[in-house]
Amino acid sequence: GQNIDQPTEMTATEGAIVQINCTYQTSGFNGLFWYQQHAGEAPTFLSYNVLDGLEEKGRFSSFLSRSKGYSYLLLKELQMKDSASYLCAVKDSNYQLIWGAGTKLIIKP
Amino acid sequence: IAGITQAPTSQILAAGRRMTLRCTQDMRHNAMYWYRQDLGLGLRLIHYSNTAGTTGKGEVPDGYSVSRANTDDFPLTLASAVPSQTSVYFCASSEVAGGQETQYFGPGTRLLVL
Numbered sequence: 092g093q094n095i096d097q098p099t100e101m102t103a104t105e106g107a108i109v110q111i112n113c114t115y116q117t118s119g120f121n122g123l124f125w126y127q128q129h130a131g132e133a134p135t136f137l138s139y140n141v142l143d144g145l146e147e148k149g150r151f152s153s154f155l156s157r158s159k160g161y162s163y164l165l166l167k168e169l170q171m172k173d174s175a176s177y178l179c180a181v182k183d184s185n186y187q188l189i190w191g192a193g194t195k196l197i198i199k200p
Numbered sequence: 201i202a203g204i205t206q207a208p209t210s211q212i213l214a215a216g217r218r219m220t221l222r223c224t225q226d227m228r229h230n231a232m233y234w235y236r237q238d239l240g241l242g243l244r245l246i247h248y249s250n251t252a253g254t255t256g257k258g259e260v261p262d263g264y265s266v267s268r269a270n271t272d273d274f275p276l277t278l279a280s281a282v283p284s285q286t287s288v289y290f291c292a293s294s295e296v297a298g299g300q301e302t303q304y305f306g307p308g309t310r311l312l313v314l
Contacts, residue, residue, distance in 0.1 A: 095242065122300070133290060133305035134243070141300070178242070187258070188303065190235075190242030 093117045095191035097179050102197045103169055111164045111177050111194045119184025125153050125164045126178040128193065134178055138164070166196075174198045203227065204306035206291050212312045213281050221276040221309050223291030231294045232274040233258075233303065234266060236287040243290065249274055281313045 094116045103109040115123070122141040126134035140146055140155035140162060152165040164177055176193040183189055207222045225232065230251045235243040245258030249268040263285060265277045274293075278285055291306040 124302075133307050135305070136302050139300050139302070180243075182301070186301075187245060187248075188243075190244070192240055192242045 093183060093189050095179055095181060095189055097177075097191040097194045099192070100195045100197065102199060103166075105169055105171060105198055105200050107169050108165065108167050109169060109196065111166070111179075111196065113162045113164070113179035113191060115160050115162070115179070115181045115189075115191075117181045117183045117189055120157060121182040121184070121186055123153075123155055123162050124180045124182070124188070125151075125162075126180065128176045128178055130175070137177075169198050171198050171200070204291055204293055204304060206289075206306040206309050208309060209307070210310040210312075212314065213278075215281055215283060215313055217281050219278045219281055219311070221278075221289055221291075221311070223274045223276070223306060224272050225274075225291075225293045225304075225306075226272065227293060227295065227304070228271060229293035229295050229304075230271070231301075232268065233292040233294070234264070234274070234276045235290045235292065236260065236285075237290060237308075238287050246276065246289075281311075283313045285311065286313045287311060 096114045125137040128134040138153040145154045150167045155162045176195045178193045179191040180188045204225045233248045234246040247266040249255045252271045289309045292303045294303045
């Protein structure tokens with residue numbers, strides 16, 4: 092079966108750095124996405140990786156290793172507004188998105 | 201630009217009743233999707249449509265139907281609601297740019313089936 096694994100919850104301190112990991116086992120691979128979802132709101136797009144390596148976008152970076160079935164989202168200079176759930180999703184061989192359950196990130200002052 | 205709108209925002213429904221969740225996008229995206237999101241689970245695809253006039257089944261299609269008469273609208277119908285259909289429902293549409301497909305989500309409909 093297809094599976095996306097992420098930690099359920101993480102806690103970090105304002106101003107610090109946090110890394111959220113995602114491992115996946117899917118039938119085929121056509122890209123990996125990270126979305127941010129604040130409580131009670133819709134998911135919003137953060138990043139996309141299809142080739143191995145690091146993609147940097149401001150305070151957020153996303154890394155992919157296809158051979159290891161592994162990605163991480165790195166958040167720097169954490170702000171209180173970064174408190175949210177972070178969803179990892181993989182596009183499979185049928186070009187459908189398979190979603191992880193999300194990682195709830197709690198930022199403490 | 202409104203993006204994607206969904207209606208109603210929330211609804212309490214008696215089991216056995218029929219219900220249609222509405223979704224409209226003004227971005228002229230070809231592909232549209234319906235997901236449900238339940239606590240502790242990832243978003244699960246119910247139905248999708250790659251273009252107007254076509255639809256397909258996702259991971260959890262039973263008890264739901266969709267139609268895609270035009271590009272903008274993608275309604276989701278629960279023919280006879282059951283309590284297990286209590287969930288948050290998100291509609292999404294996607295565009296392909298530079299080889300990358302990005303999905304954009306509506307604000308969601310919170311449905312409680314009693």
